[in-house]
Amino acid sequence: MPSEKLEVGNPVLRAKNIIKHFPVGGLKRGRYVHATDAVSLDLYAGHVVALVGESGSGKSTIAKLLSQLVPITSGTIELNGQLINKHSRRKFKEYTNEVQMIFQDPFGSLNSIHTVRYILGRALQIHKKSLHGAKLQEAVIELLQRVKLTPAARYIDKFPHELSGGQRQHISIARALAADPKVLLADEPISMLDVSIRLGILNLLKDFRDNYGIAILYITHDVASARYFADETLVMYAGRIIERGNSEMVTQHPAHPYTDLLVNSAPDPDHFNALRGEAKGEAPSLIDPPSGCRFRTRCPFATELCAAQLPPTVKAATGQEVACWLYTDNPGAMVNIGNKGDLTTIHDLNLPEQVKAKLIQNKEEK
Template sequence: MQQELLRVEGLRTVFQTSSGLVRAVDGVDLSVARGRTLGIVGESGCGKSMLSLSIMRLVPQPGRTVDGKVLLEGRNLLDIPTGDMRQVRGGQIAMIFQEPMTSLNPVHTVGRQIVEAMKVHSPKDSAAALKEQAIAALKRVRIPSPERRFDEYPHQLSGGMRQRVMIAMALACRPRLLIADEPTTALDVTVQAQILDLLRELQAETGMSIILITHDLGVVAEMADDVAVMYAGKVVERTSARALFEDPQHPYTLGLLGSVPRLDEDRDRLLAIEGAVPPPFAFPDGCRFNPRCPFAIARCRTEMPPLRLVEDGHEVACHRAPIEKALAMESAA
């Protein structure tokens, strides 16, 4: 058994809008073990990024977390004072945001921005010591000529370099958990592979845990030990990465995997999930995936399925899971 670092229980984050109450994160449960990578996957708009912001207590107004717990080594981060939470951010949990060009300040050098992040957690260190540590952080993420890059501005760096700077900033204070929100978005495949390799190397070096948020199942297959699939603000399937790819159980997961080309299959057309993710202020009754689900039955349209154990270590929020068994029973009948 892996020792648990972070546990999220019943987390709910909502936004009050003119269109109604937006349930961006709606009763999410998940956990991250020490030294392991949890992949969170799903379509755009399913709540992945808002989940990460809720964990960090960075939900923008008018959003607010209304229920649940975020337990870091048993300590509920939702209950601690704001000043203590500032020490947690960066010191114990760090985050890489989606787009480094908008996350980095364009009017300050990258070195100054790394130093500012380190000052919060090392206020007694001298300016020279902080600069030395920042250059070492740049060197750790394989940025060439780190002494020169320290004095450059974000626009002078490539997309891959800016992402490395974000990683250096996140890891400067040696956090125990790194949340990486779409860390390879807008990067070409070569740079993407380099960034993923870098995260793996740094994880092996520091022993940190990673929450990897992505819509790319290839990245999940390469990086994740465990996977949580999100749809319409909820976790609909949770298991190991191996089990997810070998034996997916939720119809939504089946659709995601069916839409990805595979070298070991000869298919003229890829599968597609009909329809779109429902707006968060107008979720359907029952299972939120039921309007798009080819296996939906009457019960799916009226009753929300709970996340339940269908196999050892494999949880699914579906009335019909395991799907193959349900279809076989119907065929026999």
């Protein structure tokens, strides 16, 4: 669900119901890792969408699907309103020019035997074959300036191992920009970097959003950086999007019980457990994911309905879209809930008033 700001114009990149099931133990055995299930998202020019979730929730798979590094099992991807035809090589090349990826590991993603001059020159030539000689050198220098590695002469003849992690990530970003992309897919671009330089990278990406109108998908497990950087935040759990909306609301007033866990456990991993009682446990296996709501094995509010049926996605009073039975008017969802947590906690929850009333009533009856 795009925020009001995001509804302006058409999405540059649109993914609809994309599914990726990786075969495990050979195709014959018929078992699959359900890495992403029915994920839809829109990326708009000049906006950042954050994709937040624990390790293993399917975030990188989304980036790989959107960059066409791996084929989708089903669903569709549209770039500038055009359905992507995975069989056309020319279309594929056009696509990779427009949709560039920045990886988590700036150490592994740059070829160590080449200088910055070669790495960026090559990236420019892949996308603009006519660039040669002095013009190419000028373009390399301009790229270095765009990513704030100045004076460019200090960096241009360096090998990757002569640069710090942060500088290498700047080079990776410059390499992505060489293609003059419309979309950047940034998969945890700061998580391997020193805390002191993370903000610099995010501000650099912000600059591209604001001054070049690039659409950015920012993948992270760090809720605070999503709040700082992204216009819209999508929360992923076990391969599915479980909450989405304006970043401020999602991160400050989470609606889904899992987002609440993620947000409140940021400074203190036991916070959620301490407050809500029984949210302990690990993310489920994606080979045989739980029926119904995939969070039910950890959710303190889970009911039989949660196990029986996938919760629909509905709008919470605070504006987010949330996939949770607690936010529907289905009275069946409210049977048996409220076994866990205490009354003070219930009052603080960002739940519909009638659900809170039911929780409190259940609690008082016990």
